Amino acid sequence: MDLYLFDFDKTLYAYDFRKRLPELSVITGASQYHLAKTWWAGGYERRAESGEWPTPDEYFAEFERVTGAALTLRDYQESRKLASIPIPQSVAALAHAATLGTVSVLSNNPSPFAVSLPVLAPDVFAVVGGNVLVSSELGVRKPKPEAYRLALEHYGARAEDAFFADDSLENVEGARELGITGHHLTYVDGVPQTDALLGAIERFSQR
Template identity: 65%
Template sequence: MNLYLFDFDKTLYQYDFRRRLPEFARLTGVSQYRLASSWWAAGYERRAESGEWPTADEYLDEFARVTGGRRLSLDEWADARSLAMTRIDGSVAAVARAASLGTVSLMSNNPAPFAEALPRLAPDVCALVGDNRLVSCQLGVRKPDPLAFERALDRYGFAAADTFFADDSLENVLGARSIGIHAHHFTSVDGLDAAMAAFAERTR
């Protein structure tokens, strides 16, 4: 059996941050510039992705405190987030194929609201991976840190040699390769399909 790990943003779903920021501004009453500069540019999102605010409530409280805007509900956060997401049909189909070949899991750098809202944001993906959803806020470490991949292998009990990983970030791919995982830099569905086929064939 093999383990298949898939990044989420820009690998399974296209993601455009600029499409969610105006909605955040409308909901919070804070300008897009202030939101982007006080939260994202100041490093708070990265800290959240590393697990500093491990629940959606803690994240949303801190987001309101730092940005000075109205506190968002999780539903509002998820609705705004969904505006930035577009399913990549071929990639989701690849996850379905992988599920017939071994264990499949997400492995995504994201904060707690994403982890808690994912069944609503991407029910199609959740139906394929079940509870196998590794989000960096829960792992306590972000890709490309090799520790993130080591924790993923420990979680599922697989060796690096029996693990496939796909991500649009070359930096994350190199982090996975550094511990021996078969990692693919996602740029197209055709490339993903070919890489998965080569991985599945390696022991035949």
């Protein structure tokens, strides 16, 4: 059976960090500048996405150590949800792909994201269920080849039977290097070109 892999941020859901950071500042009492400088600019989020703190408890402990600000899973979910807005046509494309084969999210995100998907994106979770592969759990970020190899192994799929959609061309090219059919979700004047995504899914299913 064919495998359809979808990125999450800016592919299934729009993501705006400018909405998330102010909420984190309110929740923690730390300034936006301090949080951005210590955690994100300091490279800790990227390290978390690469699996350095593979559980939510480890992630939040490191976040507090680095920033001095305590954060809970609920805090994470509230701030992340503010920054995440569904792209209805992309979610519809995901649902359509589910009628054609196995669907899964494949996302570069830290450990709290995987357990938070039912809260952040209930419509996506309703389609994929437990089929959520997050870089923090895989121990490697896209576009490294190992991320895609692990995804294929997880579902017992061959590269030639896999489709992958992402807003990052670099990530798409990483998948293509392994023989996976990749679709780059482009934006025109800030609007995702979801018709092209649906068309790409159809072409792949009929190959």
